[in-house]
Structures are given as C-alpha cells and as structure tokens.
Amino acid sequence: MELRQLRYFVAVAEERNFGLAAQKLNVSQPPITRQIKKLEDEMSVVLFKRTSKGSELTSAGQAFLEDARKILNQVKIGVERGQAAQRGEIGTLEIGYFGTPSYLLLPKILKLFKGENPGLELYLHRLSKKEQMDALKTGQIHIGFGRYYNQEHDLCVEHIFNEGMALCLPADFSMEIDNSNWHSVFSQIPLILFPASGRPNFADEILAILKREGVDPEVANVSEDIRAGLMQVAIGTGAMIVPNSVTEMRWFGVRFVKLAALSDDCPISIIYRKSDTSPHLRKLIHSIQHFQESSAKIEI
C-alpha cells in the first residue's frame, strides 16, 4: 500500500466519482481506477460500489475512509513536527545532574531556558559522574551537570562556572570567623570531607586548597554526600568547606561563613557529546553561556 492510493481513495470517496476525483488530483481517470483496484486487491476489501452514476463507499469503505484520513493527517502532522524539531522548537532534552550544582544553579539555568523554549520538554536524571558518562555514550542523556569530570573520547567537558566556597560550622561553634583567620578553625575542629567516591572530586579539591594555604587539618570523616556531611557538622563532628550554593538552603544545626578568599575555586562543569549536533542541546549550551555572562558578578 502506498500513500498515493490513500490520496486517490479519499478523493474518490469525497467526490463519489472517479472522474471528478481525477480532475481534483490533476491526473486522468484511468490511474484512479487502477490504484483503487490495487488498494482493494491488497486489502481484500471492496471499497466502492460502482454504479452508472458515480461510486459510493461500501460500509467497509466508510470504515476505512476514517483511517485513511487519519493516516494522511498524521503525515502532515509528522512533517510539521519534524520541521519544528529541526528548528529546535519542540523535542526533549534528557539532563543528568549530580551533587550541589542541582541545589541552585541548575534550577536557575533550566528555569530561564524553559522560559525561552516552552516547546521543549526537560527530563532530569540523578546520575553519578560515571553513570552520566555512560548515559551520554548510549544517548540516554544529552547533557550532564556536575564537577570534576574526567576527559573521555567524544565527550566534551565545559567549565561553565566558578562558585565561591563557604565554611560550614556547627551552629554552636562560637568562634568569630573572618577572611583572615578562617584557616585557624581547623586547629580547633576537624575537617569533614565529601563525597567519598567518584574521584577526582570535591574532597580532593578541598585538600588541595588547604594544602596550598598551608593548613593541615585533621580529617574526622569522609561523608558519602553533602547531606551526610552536613549532619555530621550539625552533631558537632567537625566543619566542612562547601560550595556557596549550599548556603542558600536552610540546614538544621549548621552555620555558614562565606569565604571571600575562596570566591572562585569551586568549578561547575557540563558534559556532552562533541558529536551531538542536536539543536536542543546547542540551544541549552548557548543559554548556559548567556547565563554565565549575565550573572558573572552575581553571587551564587
């Protein structure tokens, strides 16, 4: 069966006349006869009752007419949807995220992006760095948000933001902190690191920074994730250094002190396939870059 036959069929059904249908379709009458016949043969269904003054649909023809119209309409819709998708107006974006960027930055970026592209559906997947990279390779996600990605073939890691850091202390830790004496807290309280896995990671970064600053803290605990770490802080196990976005939220039993000295040390990256030419992904990346510029001086 071919669409040509359906087009002819619908035309004849509408005109109830082979010749008039042929005129409407700008062909001669015999092709109509032949294509309809072919369609009937292939379906093993008689679609028209031919009479001397026209042709009318059989009940089978009436039933099939609905489907034929549906099919032709679906073709039109499909073409339009394909074109809209090509222009990047509709479609889906699968987004992987992990860790603290999802606390503030990702919602901000995606809210902006969604507003600019209402036809796009965004799906979010909480995936570890490793899972993100696998999902990228199999095409399950288009982009990942996180930190400290390893380089890999065909995957492009783009550093999109430098976040500041904050000291996170037990609420009842009374010492006054300023940007000159923040190192000294670690002589009084041990350090809690996170996360425990997926190296290189934020924990390595913190240790590197402290080493650079000449601090050699006692490590009380390496927590699985930031929530576990914050709970350790809350119960007084130690202190943490966290990305600023964490301070935007309310956490029981902890207080934050933003560190001007570390206002630019916490990288946030995106990762995507170099070979992915999807306009949706490109739009999102472009939107992220725009966001970067417009909020370069905004405290995160």
Add this chain to the structure above:
Amino acid sequence: MELRQLRYFVAVAEERNFGLAAQKLNVSQPPITRQIKKLEDEMSVVLFKRTSKGSELTSAGQAFLEDARKILNQVKIGVERGQAAQRGEIGTLEIGYFGTPSYLLLPKILKLFKGENPGLELYLHRLSKKEQMDALKTGQIHIGFGRYYNQEHDLCVEHIFNEGMALCLPADFSMEIDNSNWHSVFSQIPLILFPASGRPNFADEILAILKREGVDPEVANVSEDIRAGLMQVAIGTGAMIVPNSVTEMRWFGVRFVKLAALSDDCPISIIYRKSDTSPHLRKLIHSIQHFQESSAKIEI
C-alpha cells in the same frame, strides 16, 4: 511522500545502519539511501546524522519516528477495520423509526440483533415516513421501521409483521366487552383516530376495517399521534383502536381490550434501499426475518 519511504525510514532508525536496514527489508543498500534522501528533501528535514560507524537519528528524526510508526500502525489498523467491516462485524447502522412499532417490536428486534452483532453501533432517528424516505435516498439512514409506506423507486418496502389490535377505552367506561360485541361500543362512544398526517396511515386502516365490519362510528377527534389520542381517551372524549404493542405500556386513565377478530390486521414494515448491499443492513434484515419466524406465534 510514500509509505515505502516511511517503512525504510523506520527500519534504518531501528538498525541505525543503512545496510542492515536494507538486509532486513530484503533490498540492497542504495535504494535505502535514495528513498531516505527523497524523504528528507521533501520534508526539508535532516532525519539522520550519517557517521562513519552508522547513522543515528537527529532530534527531528526522533520526533518524526514517532509519527512514522503511528502512520504505519494506522495503516495496519485501517486494513483490519476495513476487512472487519466487509465481514459485517463492525460498523454503524442508522435506523429510522416512527410510531407504535418503536414501543415494543423495535426494541425487541434490536436487542436481539445487537446481542448477535456486538461490534455494530446502532443509531436511532425518529423520522416521519417522508423523512425516512428522504434519509434513505441520501444515505443518512440504512433502514426505516414504520407502517403504510408508499412505494418508490429503489426503495424496498418489506412487510415484516402483522400485529393484532386492541380497543382502547376510558378506564371508567364500564361496558363489558368480548370479541362478539366489540362493534357495539361505537354506538355508545365516538371514535378517536390517529395519526392525522402521512397518508395512507393507520387511521385509514381503522376506517377500512370498521367499514368492512359494517360499523359507521362517529369520529370525535383525529389526533396528531397516539399519545394525544390516548389522552383524549383518558379524558373521555372517545375510544380508539390501537396496535397491540401499545397495550404493553401503562397509560393513565385507559383500559385495553385485545380483539381476537383483529389479531392480524396491523402491518409493520421496514423500508430500505434495494441497491444497498451493506452487509450490516443485510444482517439486520436477516435477523428480522429470523425474529419473524421464531415469534410467529408470540403475542406482541
């Protein structure tokens, strides 16, 4: 666009490889290339991203794939529906009805028929005889139920049932009636006829019967329809002779006396187009004939 192109497109999308898709479709690889290219040109959409190790869908291709699958599936559904309709298993029947046959006979017949043909949808239209005939000619209905149709070109009137008749008297009309003395009521109470229009009609039939029986009643009223007539009876204006099926229902203020002498005088007919070869109609007519035989002795 042709369905061939959609079939090729779906195959390539599934295999993510032109050559493998060709194998699956039992054709060589070049035709795939050409048809896909044609499809892309016609849609002005790039459907695949060709790489050195296969081809993958663009986002536009992904969007269109859904539609292409829908279309091909709809084709399959359409063929099946067409075949089922040809076998008379599915479809619609538009039925015109008028007057008293709809009180009992029509529901009985249609209940039976619907039970035998659950896939058929039955639509009922209350139409006068004239309206039924017009609707038959324009194809709006397939069959009409009623009485006293006029013959007309291409319309076939089939007499399917002879109903008995009953005398309908005011509830407080105390005279004892039996089948020997029923004529005599019209010397005590006038006759009410119905309907007023659409001749020849039931009123003409009643007058003919009474004339045959040698009765010359006073006609008190010619009511538009049976309900109006029954109300006249209830308020005591006169008496009626009605088809037996009317007696099956409860009517305020009237009583019925079935007349054995007129147990076969009230014809019920169907009307349909001679040239209508729809299997649904044929099935219904067949079902009616069957109903006729099986209930030949059943009191209606």
Add this chain to the structure above:
DNA sequence: CCATGTGGATACCGAATACGTATTAATAGC
C-alpha cells in the same frame, strides 16, 4: 604513513510501475 574495513553515496542499467490517450463496457434516462 599506508593498508584495510566499514558505511553511505553515486552512476548506470534493466525492470517494474505509473500515467496518458484512446477505446470499450455497462447502465440509466429519454
């Protein structure tokens, strides 16, 4: 660096299919 392999595109040819013109067949109305 070249050899090799894979996947898709192109060129060309023969076959299948579609269309157009002319004609025929069937039927209804006069």
Add this chain to the structure above:
DNA sequence: GCTATTAATACGTATTCGGTATCCACATGG
C-alpha cells in the same frame, strides 16, 4: 433503441525503482 454518463481496459510512453558496481569519507591498525 439512442444517448449520456461513468468506470474499466488496452497500449504506448515516461517515470520511478531496485540491482550491480564503484566511489568517497572516515576510522582503525600495523
């Protein structure tokens, strides 16, 4: 019976399709 209308058929031509062979691009491995 004649005519008009409508669908079907016959046949020649044009288009389209698919097959074979080949080419091109690119990645991989020595």
